[in-house]
Each structure stands twice: as structure tokens, then as C-alpha cells.
Amino acid sequence: MSNVLTVRGLSVKVRDTELVSDVDLTVGAGERVGLIGESGSGKSLTALSVIGLLPEDVYAAGSVRLDGVDHELIGADERRMSQVRGRDIAMVFQEPMTALNPTMRIGDQVAEAVLIHKTKPKSAARAAAAELLDRVQLPTDTLRAYPHQLSGGQRQRVVLALALANDPSLLICDEPTTALDVTVQALVLDLIVRGVMDRSSALLFITHDLAVVATVCERVLVMYGGRVVESGPVTDVFTRPRHRYTEGLLAASDLDTTSRRLTTIPGNVPPAGRFPSGCVFRTRCAYATALCEESPPWSGDEAQGFACHHPAGVADA
């Protein structure tokens, strides 16, 4: 299986503070990969580096390559990146309420996505917009609506429709359902999965919600402190976590627990740039020893592995 996205040694810096360190990540063609972690773990910055939309003053280094694009994406100029964005890589953001232009009709905003890259003739853009909206189950009269006339869930479906307008090889979703009511989350997730499957697009799905990853993704990467600490197929990682952070995250999400108290990971995520040397998780880890002051090496391979000196599940391995 060829890789659509190959990220090598990605680091993201703001001034002298490193927010993401040495991230390696691949997404296969049509593969659905989840990126999970707490806020501040660097998952959104990783995604924004891939599409080249980091905020001002935030810089990425390393390598990001996309299949079918013959240049390096990190450091590519605006002219070349703008041709990649929306055509080869598209993105759905967290906040649907503010993601659409309030003064432009929905139809024009969706049609624009097609027109920018000239993937369809001008005369067909309108019909294309109607079809795209139909595929996210929005009625045709949505074309004439303004964003304020739609609910959050409807707006997120519009954002999804325009992201998928040019059948991108990779769709990035950054917490696409976090801001939505639980009742519409399932529909939006379903439309995302169906949208990428229909187009054989790959999906990089960012969330902190483990249940969502389990339903949407095939493979998962766990991030903490700007590093990937564990990766593997969803079923393996969720049933037999190896990194102690993954283990804690799963325990905290376990709703079947018989004890009355919710399980938490002790301590807080340190502020950016204040992560300890060596294993970034050692200050919150019950298993940490002096050995953890050295960075743990990656055990396993590209597709499945972890970085921990004292992995869980050794007894039954």
C-alpha cells in the first residue's frame, strides 16, 4: 500500500519553544488514521503543518510529502501551497459556527471550492455545489441560504462538502464534532467516513475522544507533549496499550468502571516548552524511574510501536 502522506522528523516551533518534536507519521491511500491526545499535545499543530496553515510566528521544520505532489510541503511558497490546498489536501476545522463567511451564500462558498482549482467548468459549478450538498444530506435550497440560517451541524456539513469538493487524496479533520451536540455528532461522523470512502480519500482525524476514534479510524497515533508516544491499529492500541500514557488515557475514558470515582491521570499537561527532558510523560507516570530521564527509543516498526522504558503488558507479551 503506497502512502498518501509521509511526515518525517516534523518539529514545530514558536520562537525558541519547541511545541512538536520529531514526529513521524504516514497515512496510506484511503486509510483512516486517528491522532489522539490531550489539548496541548501538538496534534492540531501537526495537522496545520501538513496543510501549511500554521498561525503567524509558528514555524515547522522537517519533511511533509504528499503522493502526487512533486515538491516538499514544508517551506513551499504560497503559490504552490495554494494549489495543493483544497485540491490534494482539504481540512475541516473544529468550530463550524465561524468557519463560513457570514456575508456569502452557501452555494457560492461551495461552488468557489470547485472554481478555485478549475476542476469543473464554470457553468457546472452550481450543479456541482448542489450535488456536494446533496451528498451531505442538505436540501437544494441550502444553496441560497446564509450561514446564520443554518445550525452548527448543518454548517459543519457545508464545511465538509466544500472540503470534499475536489476529491482530495487526504482529508484532515480537526475535532470536527467537538463543538456539536451529541445528537448530530453521529450523523456528521457518518458523513465524514462515507465521504472519504466514496472518494477513496485518506483521512487524518484529530480528536481527544477515544470513542470517536474507535468508530471512525483503522489506525491510531497517540500524542503527548508534542511527540508520538504510541501507534498501531485501533483495536490493538485500545485493548493492549503499551505506553503508560495510553494506558492512563484509556483508563480515564473507561465508563464501565465499577468504582464510583472517575479515573484520572495524575497532574496536568505542563505548559508548552515545560515538558521534562527524556520521556515527556515521566513527571506524571507512576512507573517512572531514573532510566526515564533518557529519551525512550521507539520499539516496534512504523505501523505499530511505542516509546516507553517501562511498557504495559510485558507479562502477557
Next chain:
Amino acid sequence: MILRLIERTGVFLVSLAVSSVLVFAFMAVLPGDPARVALGVNASDQAVAELRQQFGLDRPLPTQYFDWLGGLLHGDLGTSYVSKVAIGPQVFDRLQVTLWLVVAGMIIALVIAVPAGTVMAARHRKVSGLALSAVSQVGVAVPAFLAGILLIVVFAVKLGWLPANGWTPPAQDPGMFLKQLILPALSLGLVQGAVLTRYVRSAVLDVLREDYLRTARAKGLRPFQALWRHGLRNAAVPVVTVLGLQLATLLIGAVVVERVFVIPGLGSLLLDGVSNRDLLLVQDVVMVLVLAVLLVNFIVDVLYVALDPRLRTAS
């Protein structure tokens, strides 16, 4: 949308009615009898009483008010107590002159502010943006009449490129009209442009931080394209507000600038009226200025609705 327009029209008409009462009442409570002023201190009481009757000043105030208002509604502004000349045609002639000044000044302000403010916002961390900011900051501090005098000194006196003062109607000599319009319009427009630039800058800066601009870039628009297609209309909403306020300031600024450039506009007429104690003339000119300001506010309201679809439901 229709409801919203009806609502705004209602607000406009009510404000107009209220302000006409205020203008009339203000002039009525001013000390000094117009008839006595017109005839001079040596006139006999009988002559003054006759003139009061002739002007209708002996009638109750409400009657006088409705008489004046009825005249206004028919375009009849009355007859001057001092010169005994009909006021309407004078005000109309002078208004045209002032409108040229105000409109030209506003266009100059916009032509400066929209590009400069946008560039300042887009490059707010670069030297070019900061330099423009500094220039506009200086511009904000200069009053229009001082700008006018400076412009006269440089372009009329030193360089001799343009006339220092005077006015020619456009129908009479378009070339001369333009030459004489440039300096006064610039002295109004430069200062207002500097002020407006600051507002355009902050409006565009706000829009640049909006999520929908990031969405536009994620679609594949380059930063400037995204700002142009998705940003400017949104940034226009706060700018239009300021523009409305500025038009009122421009009208007032025109009063002063007309003096500096010896232009027979509404401002000169107003000042003449004040110094001649021509109360009815002053009252009419003030009312026309109030009408102009209210009209501008009404247009601003309508523009909001046109610019922002979220406002198209009646509040």
C-alpha cells in the same frame, strides 16, 4: 428585509421631526428680537411691532413652528428678516457647492484609507505597514483648516500650481472648477483619510483573524485573494459606521474650509447669517445640515442591511 427598511425609515422620519422641534426651539429661546435687530436700535416701538406682525413673529410659537415646518415641506424656507430675500434659492445654491466639497473630500479619504488601511493590516508586522501607520498617525493630528493653509502655502503660493482660493461652478468652466476644487477637497480628505485609515486597518486586522478566512485559504485561495473575496465585505460593516460619522464631521469641516478658501458654500452662508443676526437663515441652514446628517445615518443603516445578511430581520 422590507420590515427592516420600513423600521429604519420610521426612525429617520421621527428623528427628523424631533430635530426640527429642537432647532426651532433653540432659535426661539435665543435672546434678541429679529425685528429689532433688522431695524436697528433707533427704530420706534411701533415700527418694530409692525415688522413683527409682518414676519408673523407676534403669533404663538406653535403656530410659528408649524408655519415654518409647512414651508419646509413645500421647499419654501421663508424670507430673510435682514436682506428680505427668499432663503430657499440661496441655500440650494450654496448646498451644491458644499456637496461638491464633501463628496470630493470623502472620495479622497476613501481612496487613501481603503488601500492604505488594508496594506497596514496585512503587513502589520513589516516595516512598510509600520511606516504607513506612523504617517497616518501624523495625519490624524492635523486639523482640516491647518492642512488647508499648508496646502495653500505649498501648492498655490510656493509652486503656483493651483489657485489659492475661489470657486467656479462646474457648468461655467469645468477646468477651473476642478483646479479650485482640488486644494479644499484635499484639506478635507487628507485628514479624514488618515482617520479612516486607522479604522480600516483595525477592521481588516479583525477580519484577518476570522476562522472563515482560514477556511478560504484551506480551499486554496492565496492570502490576498482570501482577504479580497471574503474579508473586505465583512470589514466594510464597521468602516461604514465610521464613514457615516465622518460625513457629519466633513460637513462641519467644510464650514471652516470654505472660509479658508473663500468658497461660497453653506458654511459661509451660515457664518454670514450668524454675523448678520439673520435668525431665520441660520435656522434654515442648521436644519439643512441636520437633515444631511440624518440622511447619511439612514443610508448607513440601509448599507448595513445590504452588507450583512444577518441584519435582514427586523429587530
